[in-house]
Amino acid sequence: MRTAEIAQRYLDFFEKKDHLIVPSASLVSDDPSLLFTVAGMVPMIPYLTGVVPAPHPRIADLQKCIRTNDIEEVGRTARHGTFFQMLGNWSFGDYFKEGAIRYAWELLTTSESDGGLGFDERDLWVTVYETDDEAEAIWRDVIGLKPERIQRLGRADNYWNTGQPGPGGPDSEIFFDRGPSYGKDGGPAADDTRFLEIWNLVFMQDLIDNIRGKTEFDITGELPMKNIDTGMGLERVAFLKQGVENMYETDQVRPVLDRAVELSGRPYGAVHEDDVRFRVVADHVRSSLMLLSDGVRPSNEGRGYILRRLMRRTVRAMRLLGVDEPAFPELFLASKEAMKTAYPVLEKEWATLSASAAAEEETFRRTLAQGSTILDLALDETRKAGGSTLSGSEAFLLHDTYGFPIDLTMEVAEEAGLDVDRPAFDELMRAQRERAKADARSRKRQRADVSVYRDLRAAGETVFAGYTDLRTDSRILGIIVDGVPVQQATEGQVAEVILAETTLYAESGGQVADKGTIVGAGFELDVLDVQRPVPGLISHTVHVDSGGVAVDDRATTVVDAANRHAARQAHSATHLIHAALRDTLGKTATQAGSLNRAGYMRFDFTWSQPLSPETRSEIEDIANRAVDDALEVTTRVVSLDEAKEAGAMALFGEKYGDVVRMVDIGGPWSRELCGGTHVSTSSEIGLVSVVGESSVGSSNRRIEALVGQNAFRELAAERTIVSQLSAALKAPRDQLAARIEELQSHLKAAEKRIAQFEAKERAGRVPALADSAVHAGSYRVVATSLGEVGSADDVRTLALSVRERLGSEAAVVALGGVAAGRPVVVIATNDAARASGAKAGALVRLSAGVLGGGGGGKDDVAQGGGTDASALEAALEAVVTELTTA
Incomplete structure (x- = not known):
């Protein structure tokens, strides 16, 4: 039985049992504390908690999931995979334990010829939560399962939650016995390799909080209604039904x-x-x-x-x-x-x-090529130092900074006859994982308690009237301060306000929230932000500028008209740029993210190469031709299937329901699903000026543009600059580029000549500096301040030249100078000096300390600096004193 057939049999079965079949949610979770949809229940959490009313009391689905916490086990067991598909049936306040158990058993044990999955009931075992007498009785007395094939287990095995505050409950798991060749007898409690879990029936009845670990959490109350959450692992059932050894061998x-x-x-x-x-x-x-x-x-x-x-x-x-x-x-x-x-x-x-x-x-x-070069150098340094083991820190640097895998590092090291300090590497990796876990825990702690919106959402969806109006009369449904519902907010407070209707746009689809005010009898609220904390509900974060506002007060939402107009221009311009990109680059250039705010748009798209200046200009030209053509902008509310049939493009990161809003600009030229606000005709956009194009990843690019008045002001500013340059360089505008290129060429030639003169001047100073050497202990020492210098490199070059001129007698050269207002010291020693104990690195740290700074280098040459240029003579004298007393 092929995997797709198993899934279809499941969905068909539950559709006949009056379940609404819903499509899979995205792998990208809406939950801010989760990177991905890690379990089939994640998209259902708003329904399970009662925050959002379920579209039907019974639902069934096939949900895509990603989970990488056991990534090291992938390939080593029969059941570990990073991507998996979870079949689920859900009851929201409808059937409970007996219904869930009956349905599961019927589907599993009904013959394939009758539409079931055809498992032999003699191969099936179940587990129940250790205190769940009710579930055990149903399996024993209603289903007729033998008591010896029902096992009770504790929280670690038979209590389900998401690992964060929210819904949870005891569960009952169904296992398939793979036979004695896969392990010992004794049921799931004895061997979870032989006895493979295929279906988990979760009886969602609790609210949990204060999670301290998998089994350490507090049950703080009951859910508003008892729910059923079941999950049948499609890959696990597939490899059993296909007679293969593991999920990797399924179709x-x-x-x-x-x-x-x-x-x-x-x-x-x-x-x-x-x-x-x-x-x-x-x-x-x-x-x-x-x-x-x-x-x-x-x-x-x-x-x-x-x-x-x-x-x-x-x-x-x-x-x-x-x-x-x-x-x-x-x-x-x-x-x-x-x-x-x-x-x-x-x-x-x-x-x-x-x-x-x-x-x-x-x-x-x-990356591997670059990492290999760095690794080769590290191995060479290890050998030169007489070592036989590459340090764990170097292996970790290769892994963490350059993405070079540890097993490749070990493989290359082994070929070079060296070991890798794997324990030290593992310890650094462990520390990094702990930091990541701490960050994840922090994200979970910061997760908003959306249950605060439950009663407000139960009253219905917030009506958004902002597509046609900039103001509307409404009623205050709720006020939240510091995460707690209150009856009123007073002057100076920041609060969340929920209204029955609003014209203020909530941030979504890349478009930032509207600016505006909410006013009523005796109060004025400045709108700081507008969001959708749960589907269907719009929340306004406000500052109470004057008066006090209370639940049930009448209020009027007022949108900042100028800001909204500029935001509409930017959002519509984003659609023009998207269409222009696809016209220019082809259909593979699709959206990967966007940001629209008043006068500015940013558009990320899939493309792996920088755009040439010509291509960038062409995209800008196509967008502005569309502005000139005054294309009609129309919006229609249609079914998702109808929109797809019409060729509408879905935007990255957006989630769509059965009914969607489709925005056309010039008919099919630009047709996208979009909930944002838009102009009526493209001519209202005014002007689109592309100001940037850059990389945001190996296969993503970003275009940035100014729109409307912002674009005009930017171009006007550039025109002023061009006029000033034209006047200063005495060149017409069309000859500016050539004139600047000519000046750059002259400047480079002049800089080259100046460098030659400076090098000649420095060389001329070498004899006098060498002649100024004095004896300090057993060394000949040159310790001189050069005054103002061009750069530290000039001091270094001169110090090395003087050292060469002093010959083979033990000699130390200490030169200082002031470069760009900061003192610098360079010390060079020859072979004889080093043999007598003079180390340039130690000496430069001494002198740099006098300057209020630091330095370092090798024994033969070192450089340092500081902040106190007036102490330069004293810093050089410290070197002479140190050598005299050595």
């Missing part, structure tokens, strides 16, 4: 593994470590492809860092399998072909996805 994953085998020329199933690497490749390629398809791009932070790590672990594994050539084009193609039936977007966006993958592989290959 959606095995094609990548097989392609890796072909590219490497090594067999699968012959060498354990190679098998682990093949499975890592198969898992990580699929995970990377799915993350790319949800808009994540490789970077050095956040979600992008996780994706980059997965992709680079893949490159590393292929290298260890003997594949040094680029492999992503082949591997990602194999994954796309295996997954496209379940996720058609992979086929639709293939050009963009494959380009991003190839760009990241090429970037890492360059």
Whole structure:
């Protein structure tokens, strides 16, 4: 039974049981404390907590998930994968324990010919929470499961929560017995390798808080209604139904593994470590492809860092399998072909996805080349110093700064006949992980308690009237101060205000929140921010400028008209730039993020090369031609399917419901799904001036532009500068570039001549300086202040020349000067001086200390400086004194 068929049977079964089938949410979680959707329940948390009313009392879904906390186990066990799909059925205040257990058992044990999954009930075991008598009784008395195949376990195994404050509850897990060849008998409590968990039935009834660990938390109350959250691991069921050994050999994953085998020329199933690497490749390629398809791009932070790590672990594994050539084009193609039936977007966006993958592989290959050079130098230094072990700190530097994997470091070191201090490296990695965990815990602590919005959201959605009006009369539904609902807020306080209707735009889709005020009888509120803390609810963060405001007061929202107009211009200009990019670069140049505020727009897009000046000008020209053409801007509210049929583009990072807002500029020329505010015709934008184009990652670029009056003011300022330059250089505007280039050429020639004169002048000073040498102890010493100098390099060059002129007798040269107002000292010693104990590094630290600074260097030459130029003579005298008394 193929993976897609298992999923369809599940969804069909629950649809017949009056469940609403909903699509998978994005892998990019809406929860600010989570980078990814780590479990099937994450998108359902607003419904489970009652903050947002569920669209139906019963729901079923197939949810994409990413979890990387066990990444080191990938490939080593049958069940660990970074990307997985969780089938779930949900009840929000409808059926509870008995219903969930009955449904699960019916689907699992119904024959395949009758639409079920065809498991033999003799192979199934269950566990229940240690105090859950009710669940055990249902399994025993209602289902008829033998008591010896029902086991009670504690919090670590049979209590489910997200690891953060929110919903939780006891669960009952269903296990499949794989047989005696996989381990010992005795049920799940005895061996979780032989007995494989396939379905988890969570009885959501508690609110938990103060989480101190997996089993250490406080149950602070009950959920407003009892809910059911179940999760059946699609990959686990698939490998059982397909008769293979693990999830990596199922129909959606095995094609990548097989392609890796072909590219490497090594067999699968012959060498354990190679098998682990093949499975890592198969898992990580699929995970990377799915993350790319949800808009994540490789970077050095956040979600992008996780994706980059997965992709680079893949490159590393292929290298260890003997594949040094680029492999992503082949591997990602194999994954796309295996997954496209379940996720058609992979086929639709293939050009963009494959380009991003190839760009990241090429970037890492360059990183490996650079890291190899640095590693070779480190190994060479270790050998020269007589060592046999590369330090853990150097290995960590290669890993952390250059992305060079530790196992490659160890491999190269072994080839060079050296060891790596792996324990020291592991300790540095442990410390880094602890810092990361502390940061994650901090993020969780900062997570807003959205339960405060539950009652407000239950009253209905906030009506946004701002598409057509700049002011509207409304009513204060709620006031929140410091996270606590209150009845009123007084002058000087900052509060959140929830209204029944508003014209103030809440930040979303890259467009920042409106500016404005909320006024009423006896109060005026300055709007600081507008957000959507939970779906359907708009919250205004305000400063109470005057008076006091209370719940149920009538109020009027007033949008700052000038700011809104400039924001509309910028947002519409973003659509023009997007369309111009696709006209110029092709359909693979798609949005990867944006920011729109009054008079300014920033647009990130998928592209791996800098834009030429000509291309940048062409994009700007296309956008401004669209402005000149006064294209009509229309908006329609349509179904998501209808919008897709019309070719509307979805914007990066946006989540869409069944009904969407589609914005057309010039009909199909620019057609996007967008909830932002826009102009009525493109001519209202006024002007688009592209002011920057830069890299924001290996496969992403960024265009920045000023819009409307901001663009005009910027161009006017540039015109003034050009006029001033033209007058100063006595050159017409069209000849300015040539005139400046000519002046630069003359300047370089003059600087070259000046450098030659200065070098000649310095050389002329060498004899006199050498002749000024005095005896200090057993050394000949030159200790002289040169006064004002061009740079520290001038002092260094002169010190080395004087040292050469003093010959083989033990000699020390200490020269000082003042460069750009700061004192500098350079000390040089010859072989004889060093043999007698004079070390330039130690001497320069002594003299620099007199200057109020520091310095360092090698025994033969060292440099230092400070802040007190008046102490330069004393600093040089300190060197002479030290040598005299040595």
